[in-house]
Amino acid sequence: MHRLQRRSVFISDVHLGLPDCKAAYLLDFLRQLDCAHLYLVGDIIDLQALTRRPWWHPSHGAVLHAILALATRGTRITYIPGNHDAPMRALAGQTIAGIAIALDAVHVAADGRRYRVSHGDEHDPEQIGRAWQRFGDFMQNLLCGVNRRFNRLRRWLKLPYLPLSLVLKSCAPQALAYIRAFETRVARATQTAGFDGAICGHIHYGHVRRIEGVLYLNDGDWVEHCTALTEDAHGRFELLHWSERPATLGAAGCGADAPSPARLRALRPLAHAALRAK
Numbered sequence: 001m002h003r004l005q006r007r008s009v010f011i012s013d014v015h016l017g018l019p020d021c022k023a024a025y026l027l028d029f030l031r032q033l034d035c036a037h038l039y040l041v042g043d044i045i046d047l048q049a050l051t052r053r054p055w056w057h058p059s060h061g062a063v064l065h066a067i068l069a070l071a072t073r074g075t076r077i078t079y080i081p082g083n084h085d086a087p088m089r090a091l092a093g094q095t096i097a098g099i100a101i102a103l104d105a106v107h108v109a110a111d112g113r114r115y116r117v118s119h120g121d122e123h124d125p126e127q128i129g130r131a132w133q134r135f136g137d138f139m140q141n142l143l144c145g146v147n148r149r150f151n152r153l154r155r156w157l158k159l160p161y162l163p164l165s166l167v168l169k170s171c172a173p174q175a176l177a178y179i180r181a182f183e184t185r186v187a188r189a190t191q192t193a194g195f196d197g198a199i200c201g202h203i204h205y206g207h208v209r210r211i212e213g214v215l216y217l218n219d220g221d222w223v224e225h226c227t228a229l230t231e232d233a234h235g236r237f238e239l240l241h242w243s244e245r246p247a248t249l250g251a252a253g254c255g256a257d258a259p260s261p262a263r264l265r266a267l268r269p270l271a272h273a274a275l276r277a278k
Ligand SMILES: [Mn+2]
Pocket: 042, 043, 082, 083, 084, 119, 121, 201, 202, 203
């Protein structure tokens, strides 16, 4: 089997315990993965959802098993809890089953550039109230429901998975404005702190972009978009989509400018993306 070899890999927003988690695609990805360092960038197990509704699927357990198998094979694993698995933050500094738990991390890429790695919820606007948060969750669930039905139909038509929400989010001006504002806040904080870039997740919108002089790298999610951020042996980052048809959604070379948002728009729908063989 051809293995996906990378120096480091970043995944977040897996939401194990949520029926919408695309565990099967993630499992396929993890089983082909061969990397030196794997970062779990938060919201891996959705403890928040499990508190409301205890639900689990064997494939979600298999994802945990695949992660532990990587640790056994020698992959360094760093787990940075997010807001949906926040209780895990209390264990920061400890190593459990070979997985180091941390509040955030500094990743030194192969080219020596330094990236701050965090889940990203620390960049949520402070004025966002609980009512808005609940409304956001409601909209997210609605989007997931539409995405689920849409892809059930596609499966029936023998068509590959297509993250409808990527298309919808890219089309809705309010959603895009929210995403852009978040990206800018992260980039400014990163620049102020003196890092070359930021690696995060949280907003379920994977992106590789140069903003305010720093590289903004969002690894996306495994609820809708099924994306992972990967770094090759030269410190080059790539956002990979992984389903029946893996595709590259964006890439940034060492020092080269990241693709513009227009490129991401041009890449939708994924069926027309520049498809790369595994
Ligand atoms: Mn989050």
